[in-house]
Amino acid sequence: MQKYESVPDYSFIKVNMDVIATYIHDLFTAALMMERYTSSxxxxxxxxxxxxxxxxxxxxxxxxxxxxxxxxxxxxxxxxxxxxxxxxxxxxxxxxxxxxxxxxxxxxxxxxxxxxxxxxxxxxxxxxx
Missing domain, CATH: 3.40.50 (Rossmann fold)
Incomplete structure (x- = not known):
């Protein structure tokens, strides 16, 4: 995300960095939990x-x-x-x-x-x- 926050077309990333990072974290957490559940x-x-x-x-x-x-x-x-x-x-x-x-x-x-x-x-x- 840091790579794209300085690109003019992606200026919204810098403003919304915290929200986007939270969503990405939640997505990875859910994916890891689902992987563990389905592997049992x-x-x-x-x-x-x-x-x-x-x-x-x-x-x-x-x-x-x-x-x-x-x-x-x-x-x-x-x-x-x-x-x-x-x-x-x-x-x-x-x-x-x-x-x-x-x-x-x-x-x-x-x-x-x-x-x-x-x-x-x-x-x-x-x-x-």
Missing amino acids: LHIKIIAKKGFMWEEFLKAEIRRHYSEDFIVFCDELNPKEHWAQHDFIISDFPLPEVTDVDVLVWHMPPTKRDLEDLDTIVRAKYGTIE
Whole structure:
């Protein structure tokens, strides 16, 4: 912006430098936040046994993975044109769901269930520390 503020056709830049800089900062901040959000795995949890089991399962997964790796989605039928989750973890088969993968877990989750999730997370991120 400093390069163009001395050009006569761009004289408005010098007068509005603070406002323009604020908008550019906000734009980059939003872009970085969106990149971080979209790079995480988005999981929908569905438990036939009810809400408490869903919350328990989220807590168990959160013990192993931070929000940098996994984000939990609330809506099953998003209002946008695309699914808001990469896959679904459920305690029962969902034959009617064909657009995303479904992992069927035991309640409470077994070691094998967590290893299956770990395989998916490592496939997306590589080695996790």
